[in-house]
Amino acid sequence: AEHVMAMILAHSRGLPGYLAAQREGRWARGAVSANWTPFTALADGDQPAFSLVGKTILVVGYGGVGSEVARRAHAFDMRVLAIRNTKADVPPLVSRMGLPADLPAFVREADIVVNTLPLTPDTRDMFDATIFGAMKRTAFFVNVGRGGTVVTDALASALREGRLGGAGLDVVEPEPLPAGHPLWKAPRLILTPHVSADSDLDEDARWLLVRENLRRFVAGDRMLSVVDASRGY
Numbered sequence: 001a002e003h004v005m006a007m008i009l010a011h012s013r014g015l016p017g018y019l020a021a022q023r024e025g026r027w028a029r030g031a032v033s034a035n036w037t038p039f040t041a042l043a044d045g046d047q048p049a050f051s052l053v054g055k056t057i058l059v060v061g062y063g064g065v066g067s068e069v070a071r072r073a074h075a076f077d078m079r080v081l082a083i084r085n086t087k088a089d090v091p092p093l094v095s096r097m098g099l100p101a102d103l104p105a106f107v108r109e110a111d112i113v114v115n116t117l118p119l120t121p122d123t124r125d126m127f128d129a130t131i132f133g134a135m136k137r138t139a140f141f142v143n144v145g146r147g148g149t150v151v152t153d154a155l156a157s158a159l160r161e162g163r164l165g166g167a168g169l170d171v172v173e174p175e176p177l178p179a180g181h182p183l184w185k186a187p188r189l190i191l192t193p194h195v196s197a198d199s200d201l202d203e204d205a206r207w208l209l210v211r212e213n214l215r216r217f218v219a220g221d222r223m224l225s226v227v228d229a230s231r232g233y
Helices: 002-012 015-023 064-075 100-109 129-134 152-160 202-219
Strands: 056-060 079-083 096-098 112-115 140-143 166-169 189-191
Touching: 002 015, 002 064, 002 140, 002 166, 002 189, 056 064, 056 100, 064 079, 064 112, 079 100, 096 100, 100 129, 129 152, 152 166
Parallel strands: 056 079, 056 112, 079 096, 112 140, 140 166, 166 189
Antiparallel strands: none
């Protein structure tokens, strides 16, 4: 969830462009670079930044990660929409909850779309040309779920043709991304190599889960993080 917010903040503040300018030794307010060019040319002094306050974020896959993304987005005064696989009560931080069939309608409202989906037969290629075509031209798409939930060529085309505001990908299909793949040079793209779970706390968290599940197993209690093999997650 923190990695998601880092990508969103980097995009909303135009940081990739400023980093490119820094590497080139340019003091460039507006920071237009070959790989991070906004839709309209920026004059000196203009800013590519936008505020998160009041923006709408759609979390697709409202599970453990998705709910943490929603909590952090809410702290930035964002309006939170969510999609989950089954009907459930709408959590306090979420303005509206929908089912997978509602995805085309929900993406039309979103300024930021975050994909935290697992890969199952139902979610494979869920984000295709139709879904990207329904998004706002300024929308920012983030994927920390699974690369196979996205039609990579459709995403690359949307970025290349300026039909999407940008993307932040921690997972891709194929993975690892091979040399020469079009995504390497896609504009307005932040790409990280499947590291969003990395932190100084991850090993401790895993061992805490193992120890607690061992205690629960011995006691005959219900274990945590149980995978439903029929669902695939």
